[in-house]
């Protein structure tokens with residue numbers, strides 16, 4: 001089934017008069033590395049622009065400094081979170097980072113597992129959305145990336161079943177599947193999105209959506225899987241609509257995509273056809 005803007009609008013939590021930063025949900029972000037510090041900035045920025053009670057960033061010193069420089073509202077102190085975004089901007093994690101990632105995965109909160117954290121998927125004890133592109137999924141499944149790109153819907157479903165997690169497979173058309181067989185697809189996105197760092201922004205959007213829906217995901221089971229799949233497809237749609245806004249038929253930077261997220265969210269919530 002193809003996920004539409006009106007479907008996506010039902011998955012965006014509007015804050016109410018009774019809310020505070022904690023009741024809206026805190027997203028923990030463990031991303032970036034000495035090698036790729038910028039990915040941390042991109043994911044924190046997109047999460048804040050999607051709407052969340054707080055972002056708690058935990059990562060290497062250089063990435064932490066860059067995140068704080070751009071977003072002083074990001075909190076770097078340890079504390080509870082309602083969801084995690086893990087792994088964007090990491091290669092193979094070193095021992096210290098691996099320990100931190102495993103601790104986060106043991107917390108049983110909804111978690112986005114991206115890039116360098118994909119190898120730790122099996123350690124997750126809560127609801128997970130894995131967000132590989134075809135090369136990453138190829139490595140996880142031991143399959144040639146070209147084979148995956150030739151039939152992404154099928155490989156996304158196979159991956160969800162084999163990995164026991166919701167899988168969002170990135171590409172020109174993004175597919176989402178759950179281990180029990182729930183499947184969604186998004187319309188083909190603008191090819192201008194094929195540029196470094198857009199996947200890091202997608203991680204932040206999805207992380208914010210998970211943090212603001214953590215209560216609904218807590219029960220687990222089939223209903224939680226359905227919700228995770230819908231939230232993942234919503235993140236992809238917000239991402240591609242923001243890319244269209246940022247692009248207008250021209251190239252754009254990832255920070256420009258992120259800057260278009262709030263108006264994209266407003267457009268979805270007010271039912272404006274995109």
Ligand SMILES: NC(=O)C1=CN([C@@H]2O[C@H](COP(=O)(O)OP(=O)(O)OC[C@H]3O[C@@H](n4cnc5c(N)ncnc54)[C@H](O)[C@@H]3O)[C@@H](O)[C@H]2O)[C@@H](O)CC1
Nearest residue numbers: 036037038039088089090091115116135136196197199200
């Ligand atoms: N600004 C940033 O900090 C960014 C960080 N990124 C992070 O970078 C890490 C690696 O992501 P990838 O998707 O690159 O990982 P992949 O491991 O899928 O891609 C690397 C592969 O691309 C090949 N490759 C490298 N340069 C190439 C070229 N010029 N032409 C053809 N092939 C080439 C390499 O040989 C390697 O096999 C992830 O942690 C990701 O999150 C990327 O998102 C890009 C932006």
Ligand SMILES: Nc1ncnc2c1ncn2[C@@H]1O[C@H](COP(=O)(O)OP(=O)(O)O)[C@@H](O)[C@H]1O
Nearest residue numbers: 170171172189190191193194196197198199200
């Ligand atoms: N040809 C394309 N057309 C439309 N969207 C694309 C295309 N190629 C990649 N994308 C989208 O761009 C993003 C790239 O993410 P990813 O591969 O993780 O890049 P990075 O690691 O550089 O951030 C994904 O959301 C993907 O769906």
